[in-house]
Amino acid sequence: MQSEAMPRSVAASLTEGHVDKLPVTLLSGFLGAGKTTLLTHILTNREGLRVAVLVNDMAAINVDATLLSDSVQFHESKDKMIELHNGCICCTLREDLMASVRELTSEKRFDYLLIESTGISEPLPVASTFDAKDEKGRPLLGEVARLDTCVTVIDCFNFLKDYQSTDRAVDRKDLGAEKTDERTIVDLLVDQVEFANILILNKVDLISSDELISLRRTLIKLNPGASIIESEFGVVKPELVLNTRSFDMASASMLPGWLAELRSEARSSETEEYGISSFVYRSERPFHPGRLEKMLKCGSFPGVLRSKGHAWSASDPFFSIEWSQAGFATALKPGRPWLRSQSGLAVATQGYAELPAEEEKYNGSRYGDRRQELVFIGQGMDEAAIRESLSRALLTDEEFTRGPELWSTWKKVIMLHQTTRRKKFTIELTKLVDEPLGIGITTLADGIRVEEVYQAGLVRTWNVQNPDSAVKVGDVIQEVNGIPVADGMQTIRSSTSLSLTMLRTERDWATTGKRFEPFPVLSSAKSKAEFVSGDLVAVHSLSKQQALNGRRGEVLRFVEGSSRYEVKIPGVAGSKALQAENLLHGDF
Numbered sequence: 001m002q003s004e005a006m007p008r009s010v011a012a013s014l015t016e017g018h019v020d021k022l023p024v025t026l027l028s029g030f031l032g033a034g035k036t037t038l039l040t041h042i043l044t045n046r047e048g049l050r051v052a053v054l055v056n057d058m059a060a061i062n063v064d065a066t067l068l069s070d071s072v073q074f075h076e077s078k079d080k081m082i083e084l085h086n087g088c089i090c091c092t093l094r095e096d097l098m099a100s101v102r103e104l105t106s107e108k109r110f111d112y113l114l115i116e117s118t119g120i121s122e123p124l125p126v127a128s129t130f131d132a133k134d135e136k137g138r139p140l141l142g143e144v145a146r147l148d149t150c151v152t153v154i155d156c157f158n159f160l161k162d163y164q165s166t167d168r169a170v171d172r173k174d175l176g177a178e179k180t181d182e183r184t185i186v187d188l189l190v191d192q193v194e195f196a197n198i199l200i201l202n203k204v205d206l207i208s209s210d211e212l213i214s215l216r217r218t219l220i221k222l223n224p225g226a227s228i229i230e231s232e233f234g235v236v237k238p239e240l241v242l243n244t245r246s247f248d249m250a251s252a253s254m255l256p257g258w259l260a261e262l263r264s265e266a267r268s269s270e271t272e273e274y275g276i277s278s279f280v281y282r283s284e285r286p287f288h289p290g291r292l293e294k295m296l297k298c299g300s301f302p303g304v305l306r307s308k309g310h311a312w313s314a315s316d317p318f319f320s321i322e323w324s325q326a327g328f329a330t331a332l333k334p335g336r337p338w339l340r341s342q343s344g345l346a347v348a349t350q351g352y353a354e355l356p357a358e359e360e361k362y363n364g365s366r367y368g369d370r371r372q373e374l375v376f377i378g379q380g381m382d383e384a385a386i387r388e389s390l391s392r393a394l395l396t397d398e399e400f401t402r403g404p405e406l407w408s409t410w411k412k413v414i415m416l417h418q419t420t421r422r423k424k425f426t427i428e429l430t431k432l433v434d435e436p437l438g439i440g441i442t443t444l445a446d447g448i449r450v451e452e453v454y455q456a457g458l459v460r461t462w463n464v465q466n467p468d469s470a471v472k473v474g475d476v477i478q479e480v481n482g483i484p485v486a487d488g489m490q491t492i493r494s495s496t497s498l499s500l501t502m503l504r505t506e507r508d509w510a511t512t513g514k515r516f517e518p519f520p521v522l523s524s525a526k527s528k529a530e531f532v533s534g535d536l537v538a539v540h541s542l543s544k545q546q547a548l549n550g551r552r553g554e555v556l557r558f559v560e561g562s563s564r565y566e567v568k569i570p571g572v573a574g575s576k577a578l579q580a581e582n583l584l585h586g587d588f
Contacts, residue, residue, distance in 0.1 A: 021146040022052075022105045023243050024113045026126055028192045029153030030162065030185075031119030031175055034202040037234035038153055039116050045238055052110040054082045054100055056118050097129060098140055105144040112242060113145065120175050120183075122191045123150055131249050149244045152196035153234075156215060157206040163189055163305065164540055164549050166328050166584070182515070186327030190306065193219060197247050198227050198240070205232045214379070217276040221377045222306060276379045281390055283372040285400055286314035289413050291393040296330050296516035301389070302550040303381040309374035310335055314395055314407035316414045319511060323374055328540065328550065334414050334511035339369045382571075414511050421506045424478075425469050429458050429498040437492070439471070447476040447485050447503065476503045530580075531555045531565050537583040539569070548576065555583075 029035045043051060082100050097115075104110060117126060130147040132140045155162075165185045169177035172185070193199065199219055204212055216228060227246070229236055292313060301307065307325040311332070320335035372394075376386060399406065429437070438457010442449045450473055453459055463470035479501035480488030492498065531537065535555040539548045553569035553576075564577040 021144060022101075022110060022113050023148040024101075024115060024130065024145055025149040025151060025241055026123060026147060027114065027116045027151050027153065028121060028123045028126075028196065029119070029151075029200075030155060030159075030189060030192065031172075032158070033119075033153040033155040034200075034231075034234045035116050035119075035153050038151075038200065038202070038231070038236060039114060039234075041234045041236065042114065042238050042241065049238075049242075050109060050111045052082070052104045052113045054097070054104075054113065054115045056097075056116065056121065097126070101141055101145050118176070120169055120177055120181075120188055122188070123152065123195045124191065127195070127247070127249065147247050147249075149198060149241055150196050150247050151198045151200060151241050152192045153200045153202050154193070154215075154219070156201050156203045156212065159189065159215060160211075160218070162186070163327055164542060166540055184327060184329050186329065190222070190326040193222050196223065196226055198229065198244070199223065200234075200236060200241075201228060201230045202234055203232065204230045214276070218305060218379065221276055221278060276377075277381060277383070278375060278377040279381075279383050280309075281372060281374045281376065281387060283391070283394060284367070284370070285372075285394045286312040286370065286407070287372070287393050288395055288399065289313045289315045289410050292413070293514075293516070295389055295393045296332075301325070301376070301378075301381075301386055302548070304376050304378040304386070304550070306377045307374055309372075311372050311374065312338075312370045313413045314399075314404075315410040315412045317370075317404060317407070319414050320370075321413060321513070330516045331513065332413055332516070333513035414513055416511055419508050419510045421508075423504045423506065425502050425504070427459075427462055427466070427469060427471060427500050427502060429462060429500065431458055431496055431498065433496060434493055441477075444476065447478045450475045450477070471502065472504065474505070476505075477501070478503050531558070531583065533557055537567060539567070539578065539582060540584055542578075542582055545576075548572070 027035045027039060039053070043053070082104070101113070104113060115126070117123070127147055127150055130141050130145060133142075134140060162185050167185045169175050169181050169183050169185065169188060170179060177183075201212070201215065201219075207215070212230075219226070219228065229240055292311075304325065305327075307323065307330075309323050311321040311323045313321055318337060320338055322331075322333040322335035324331045324333070372390070374390075376383075431437075436457060438454040438459050439450050440452035440454070442451050450459075450471060452473060453463065453471060459471050477485050477500050479485060480491045481495065481497075481499050482501075483491065533555055537553055537555055539551050539553065542549050548569065551569050551572070553567045553572075556566040556568055556575055558565055559577055562577070564579055565583065566575045567578050567583070568575045
């Protein structure tokens with residue numbers, strides 16, 4: 001099947017086992033990181049490999065696809081490029097992605113598929129598409145294609161600068177994010193780094209050796225299981241990213257750094273040598289929701305690059321809180337239900353026939369498995385100060401003693417609200433005159449509600465043969481053969497062919513969390529406005545003195561002959577001369 005001119009290492013790996021599934025490499029990375037440059041290099045050096053390329057762009061005009069066409073010679077009989085634009089393959093264009101992959105595999109003439117995603121694409125939803133199944137458990141793509149390698153390209157020159165940004169994706173027009181997109185730039189960077197199994201550090205020639213070492217250690221902390229490859233101008237040996245067979249959705253190597261730290265708290269002296277460290281904060285006492293919110297609004301974690309884990313707020317007894325912080329913003333989202341406890345806070349343990357092994361130790365505990373378990377990863381962190389801030393937000397002895405009766409009166413972090421969805425569907429029945437449908441009913445003003453489906457009858461037979469549109473108790477018959485049911489009752493008895501329009505109303509409980517940004521997000525004009533002596537400011541977006549990011553201080557004076565301000569930061573010796581663009585006004 002393979003061409004003799006192919007690189008031996010790639011050719012050999014592709015022919016091993018004669019696997020019929022089309023191997024896929026997914027390229028992710030922030031805008032400008034060098035994904036298209038890397039892809040161009042791989043295609044230019046494919047040496048006869050028959051390649052299909054799928055390029056995704058948020059814009060109406062696919063600029064990356066145009067650049068590829070101009071830079072790479074595609075052979076019509078061997079190669080193919082598909083453009084997906086005006087959306088992102090991790091969400092709005094997911095169906096188009098699946099259709100395109102199926103089309104390519106059906107042609108049975110390609111050795112490999114390369115997918116270049118947009119700068120704001122998250123690799124996890126794209127990767128899960130290759131592992132997804134339909135409602136009957138059949139693979140959507142898994143029978144014809146396999147995700148072989150998940151690559152994220154890192155812009156060495158801009159990564160740490162962007163990581164300290166307070167911008168949202170919508171603030172940068174060139175990203176093409178939708179107005180409803182609430183993700184920050186840091187959210188995107190973290191998602192892309194934590195999920196990849198290969199990280200390519202591009203543009204290493206633009207930073208110093210010390211900066212490169214610091215960046216490598218930071219990325220190792222964020223994703224310890226990923227292989228790291230350094231490159232200039234996207235030059236990487238194709239065999240390092242093609243058919244590596246290194247991606248495994250369920251593999252331990254796919255664990256993000258925060259979870260690896262949580263499971264093993266072994267310290268790395270190599271990373272700590274460069275000021276990059278981590279620690280786990282644990283407590284079996286809940287946070288006071290008011291003090292927790294105040295702490296997060298004030299920004300109490302200078303030097304922290306990433307924190308993640310599960311938290312317990314006293315006013316939220318049923319759900320754990322999924323804590324996720326990257327850069328300046330912290331998101332608190334509904335997590336899994338807490339397990340059973342002996343305190344009157346018992347909850348339904350749906351999904352748990354038995355306690356998970358790791359939670360068994362909490363069986364019989366007064367408050368079950370409720371606890372704080374948070375991982376902090378950062379550079380130049382003050383661990384003692386961070387622990388002190390967290391502990392001050394916990395309940396006092398008196399508050400803890402008074403228990404859930406008091407806690408339930410406090411403001412909640414996780415909001416619970418009911419959602420309603422209505423679905424119309426049609427069932428087709430063939431029957432004898434006067435043959436009963438086999439359902440118990442109640443007549444309503446707007447239809448007939450199904451109260452019971454009998455074990456024998458036409459509806460039961462329909463349900464067995466059509467599980468995707470089975471009639472359930474509570475469904476309402478609205479029309480009979482296109483006639484409102486109030487006028488079509490006689491039709492049910494006399495007709496031998498029935499088309500019943502059904503309405504199903506589904507109610508469910510949904511939960512929402514909160515997002516905290518300790519400093520106001522200002523326009524560029526306002527953030528660079530002149531400061532005066534005595535102004536309170538917050539430091540942000542420093543790439544070299546990252547330990548200062550998040551710290552608050554007071555402006556002393558403007559440094560004449562420069563664009564810098566002298567700022568006094570409590571706990572830091574002397575004063576610091578900082579650019580206006582690295583300072584934010586704030587009322588703290």
